[in-house]
Amino acid sequence: MGMISMITSGKDGVGKTTVSILAADSMETIGKRVLVIELDTGLRSLDVMSGAYGSTVYDIFDVLSGRCSPEQAxxxxxxxxKEIYVLAAPYKNERVQGEQFVxxxxxxxxxxxxxxxxAANHAGALVAASAVSMNAIVVATPDPLSVRDARITADRLRDLSVPNxxxxxxxxxxxxxxxxxxxxxxxxxDNVGVRLIGVVPEMDEIALAAAAGRPLPRKSGCRHVFDNIVQRIYGNEVPLAVE
Ligand SMILES: Nc1ncnc2c1ncn2[C@@H]1O[C@H](COP(=O)(O)OP(=O)(O)OP(=O)(O)O)[C@@H](O)[C@H]1O
Ligand SMILES: [Mg+2]
Incomplete structure (x- = not known):
């Protein structure tokens, strides 16, 4: 059985999808075969950020409602x-059915x-993802509103008994x-009240890689930031610094 992790946030637009695909890249470099599922409703960006734009025919809700098989979507x-696969979010607004998702x-x-x-923080996505994830990473920016919403989200995840x-x-x-x-x-x-797993700088290279649907360049100064986050997801002690 592989590991299942969720990446979520309080506020929208703080970088969940960017972090998801760049963390998947770091997992691939250590030999992992990775599936990224975008659990959002009515919005999608994983297809673009993974480079799969234009290839997606079916989405996660097509699978959940039996309109296609997981292999088709x-x-x-x-x-x-090489070893990264994606399952896109739909364009339409539907509520996630937790049991089928699990x-x-x-x-x-x-x-x-x-x-x-x-996992978006609405339409049942947070609850559904929590029911199956061993790890939850709450993404926030240093904006006080993002921090406050991250706190609320972390508290909900605790109530939902997500282990890590x-x-x-x-x-x-x-x-x-x-x-x-x-x-x-x-x-x-201090305000979110959970342990830090990493600090990602604001970098043009990150925005460009996401927009182009490509991994960070090998020589990029911030690849190691995601490599270290992935090491910490696997429980390895990597010293934390503002990298
Ligand atoms: N560290 C970073 N440096 C520069 N740009 C970034 C960084 N992280 C994210 N971005 C940019 O911020 C924007 C929003 O990121 P992203 O779409 O990943 O957020 P999200 O939380 O998934 O949004 P949504 O809630 O809409 O799903 C994107 O244009 C992305 O390129
Ligand atoms: Mg997103």
Whole structure:
């Protein structure tokens, strides 16, 4: 059985899908076969960020409602990705049926080394993903509103008994922290109240890789940030620093 992890947030648009696909890339480099499921309703971006745009015919709700098989809906992300597969969110707005989702992901967990659920915080997605995930990563930016919503989300995940809940702070600009324009990382960690799993800087390379649907370039200065986050997901101690 592979590992199942969810990546979620309080506020929308803080980088869940970006982190999901770039973490999948780091898992691939350590030999994992990874499936990323975008569990959102009415919106999708994983198809673009994984490079699979235009290849998706079916979505997660087609599978859950029996309109197609998982094999028909799961797309292989194109080269240079080799062992990454995606299951897209639908364009229409539907509510996630928790029981069917748990059954589906449990079965898919037999076929992949890691299933990452990119879970929106609405329409039943958080509850459904929580029911099947061993790890939850709550993504927040250092914006006080994002931090407050991350706290509420972390509390919900605790109520939903997700075993391992961690915080990822994304889009960090150290100069803004030094100038006192945004709260520092201790403020974020203390206010969300869960252990930190990583700090991802605001970088053009990340936005460009996401928009182009490609992994970060090999020489990119921030690849190791995602490699270290993945090591921590697997329980390995990697010192935390603002990387
Ligand atoms: N560390 C980063 N540096 C620069 N740009 C980033 C970073 N993280 C995310 N972005 C950009 O922020 C935007 C939102 O990211 P993304 O779509 O991953 O967020 P999301 O939480 O999945 O959004 P939604 O709630 O709509 O699903 C994207 O344009 C992405 O390229
Ligand atoms: Mg998203």
């Amino acid at each position: 799961i797309i292989h992300a194109p080269t240079p990705r 059954k589906l992901v449990t079965a898919l967990g037999e076929q992949f080394d890691h299933v990452i659920i990119d 809940i961690r915080l990822l702070i994304n889009r960090v600009v150290p100069t803004r922290i030094r100038m006192g324009l945004i709260p520092n990382l201790d403020y974020c960690i």
